[in-house]
Amino acid sequence: MKQKPSMAFIAASWVALLIGILGYIVGLWNAQMQLNEKGYYFTILMYGLFAGVSVQKCVRDRLEGIPVTDIYYGISWFSTLLCLVLLAVGLWNATLLPSEKGFYAFAFLLSIFGAIAVQKNTRDNQAAKAESHNINKGE
Numbered sequence: 001m002k003q004k005p006s007m008a009f010i011a012a013s014w015v016a017l018l019i020g021i022l023g024y025i026v027g028l029w030n031a032q033m034q035l036n037e038k039g040y041y042f043t044i045l046m047y048g049l050f051a052g053v054s055v056q057k058c059v060r061d062r063l064e065g066i067p068v069t070d071i072y073y074g075i076s077w078f079s080t081l082l083c084l085v086l087l088a089v090g091l092w093n094a095t096l097l098p099s100e101k102g103f104y105a106f107a108f109l110l111s112i113f114g115a116i117a118v119q120k121n122t123r124d125n126q127a128a129k130a131e132s133h134n135i136n137k138g139e
Contacts, residue, residue: 004128005121013121017114021045022108027100037094044087045108051111052077056119080112 005013024045028038054076061068087108091101 003124005124006100009117010121013117015114015115016110017118020107020114021049021110024104024111027103027107031096031100033094033096041087041091041104044083044090045111047079048083048087048112049115051076051083052115053119055080056116057123060120060123072102 030039031038054072058068058073058076062073087105091104094101094121096104
């Protein structure tokens with residue numbers, strides 16, 4: 001039987017996602033860097049969120065027996081790792097204080113964790129609803 005995630009975990013997931021994204025974007029907004037640098041870091045965040053959700057979806061689909069092509073599975077993992085590498089290289093070479101670099105790294109990781117957890121909760125809720133619907137119909 002599929003279990004729905006608790007409301008506490010759902011709330012914590014959304015809080016992690018929103019605080020991570022909001023913190024990262026507010027940090028970029030207030031940063032003393034050129035607009036093209038801000039665009040670089042913003043693009044990495046958006047690409048990272050998409051890639052993280054794609055990895056979660058691929059892994060979950062495979063666990064549930066839903067076909068996922070090897071190429072999409074590989075691209076999802078490659079994209080997620082690429083975002084981490086691009087962020088690390090960008091921060092390593094940036095003329096930012098070490099505390100700012102740490103802030104961006106942790107806000108990014110919190111955002112990715114939140115996105116993956118929200119996606120997981122969404123899938124768990126859908127699976128629990130479908131199972132409940134099937135039980136109510138007597139299937």
